[in-house]
Amino acid sequence: MMEAAKVLDAKGMACPMPVVKTKKAMEEINSGDILEVHATDKGAKSDLTAWAKSGGHELVDQAEEDDVLKFWIKKA
Amino acid sequence: MSQSITTKELARRVVNREDTWILDVRNTDEFDDWKIEGDSVHVINEPYFNLLDGVETLTEKISKDQEIIVVCAKGGSSQMVAELMEEAGFTNVYDLEGGMKAWSEHLEPVKIADLNGGGSLYQFARLGKGCLSYMAISENEATVIDANRMTDVYERFAEEKGVTIKHTIDTHLHADHISGGRQLAEHTGGTYHLPPKDAGDVTFDYKPLDEGNDITVGNTTIKVQPLYSPGHTIGSTSLIIDDQYLLTGDILFVKSIGRPDLAGKADDWVGDLRETLYSRYKALSDDLVVLPAHYSFVEELGEDGSVKARLGDLYQRNEGLQVDDEQAFRTMVTENLPPQPNEYENIRQTNMGKMNPEDEKQREMEIGPNRCAVHG
Structure with missing residues (x-):
């Protein structure tokens, strides 16, 4: 498991909040660090992927555990 | 705000x-x-x-x-x-x-016509998905055809009109949207009709929709006449209502024709589709008004928001009906197939009663366009 500089709990939040919170959390970590995001909103999957791409961040990995979607995003 | x-x-x-x-x-x-x-x-x-x-x-x-x-x-x-x-x-x-x-869940009702003996026929357009469903009303009874999942809309509409839904009919086993026919019949104490050849694997009771067994709306005023018309599915059955309206299901649309592959049977069913479109329908009166179960293009909506066309006119201008060569037709239909609807296999399983997803899951399964047509 990769080391995350920060973990964001966005469980229970509806769109657009998971992406809004992720964006904010990204501003607080350094370039090259990894942010781990937990979300339950199904829409977060495609939106976070598209958002990361548009910001040049790298979606390093993703997983689904007990209905919780997990994302590891490396800051550009 | x-x-x-x-x-x-x-x-x-x-x-x-x-x-x-x-x-x-x-x-x-x-x-x-x-x-x-x-x-x-x-x-x-x-x-x-x-x-x-x-x-x-x-x-x-x-x-x-x-x-x-x-x-x-x-x-x-x-x-x-x-x-x-x-x-x-x-x-x-x-x-x-x-x-x-x-x-995707909004249904917009439009009156298509007054029917014999004070009856009326309504079309419900699901603008977000291109699905069309119908309600025929006569005296104090109604029949709903190809009902969508949002059954409360039909129930409220029937209540406003002061009629009871006695029959619900699906022209075929749908693969692009979850049928509301069975649930609607359960709610209103009505009878759910389904073509038997599409119902081989269903887990519930239904009344077989067979040619020769007419259904009446009201006492005897409106006749709903099944016409076996396979090709989109093996059981696909059209309905002639009040001798004037031809409900074609997913066999014939205003600007296109049905696709035969949603059960993985394009090669088997293309011959049936050809037979239905080029023989069975051709033997019917040109003056029948075609009312399909889908539309694909917004241009198909008429001035009043309805989707309909005279059968004789479609034989003049629907490209899917202009292919005289049988092999060319086969090639067009089997090689021009658009992507299959999202989740179509799960939707079929649900409509057979083999799966019973929660409401939220059902919504998700239906997201996206219908993709039930072949465009010539």
Whole structure:
């Protein structure tokens, strides 16, 4: 498991909040660090992927555990 | 606070061809897959996550006093973007309540005709998905054909008209949307009819929809006559209502024809489709009015928002009916197939009663366009 500089709990939040919170959390970590995001909103999957791409961040990995979607995003 | 617009108000605009500007803030993949369409609808896509740092870039596409309806998947992001836009000085911004999810569930009823003996026939257009369903009313009874999952809409409509839904009919086992026929019949104490050849694997009781067994609406005033017309599915059965209206299900549309492959049987069923379109239907009166179960293009909506065409006219101008060579027809139908509808196999299983997903899951399964037609 990769080391995350920060973990964001966005469980229970509806769109657009998971992406809004992720964006904010990204501003607080350094370039090259990894942010781990937990979300339950199904829409977060495609939106976070598209958002990361548009910001040049790298979606390093993703997983689904007990209905919780997990994302590891490396800051550009 | 920004202002909202309901799916009902938006539907009236689309049908009335009022100039409407939409800002769709879903991500671009979802937008490209499926969006709000209409002759008078102009849609711009800009994902909401590109607007979090400011909406000023929108002024390249939208002027600040222009009326604009913001749309997203479920209504949350559109509300946020609408508020950001108001703060930035856009003065005429609305957000669509419930987003594309609500849009995909909205049904807009249009009266098609008065029928014999004071009866009437209504078409329910599901504008967000291109599905068409029908209600025939006579005396104090109603029959609903190809009902969608939102059964409360038909129940409320019947209540307003003071009629009881006695029969629900599916022209075939649907693969693009979850049928409301069985549930609606259970709610109203009616009978659910399904073509037996499509019902081999169903887990529930139904009444076989067979040629020769007419269904009546009201005492004897309106006749609903099944006509076996395979090709989209092996059981596909059309209905002739009041000797004037031909409900073609997914066999024949106004601008296209049905596809035979949604059970993986394109090669087997293309011959049936040919036989139905080029022989069985051809033997019917040219004056029948075709009422399909889908439309694919917004141009198919008439002035009043209805989708219909004279059978004889379709033999003149529907490209799917102009292919004289049988091999050319086979090639066109089997090689031109569009992508299959999202989740079509799970939708079939649900309509057979083999799966019983929760409401939220059913909604998700239906997201996206119907893709039931072959365009010649």
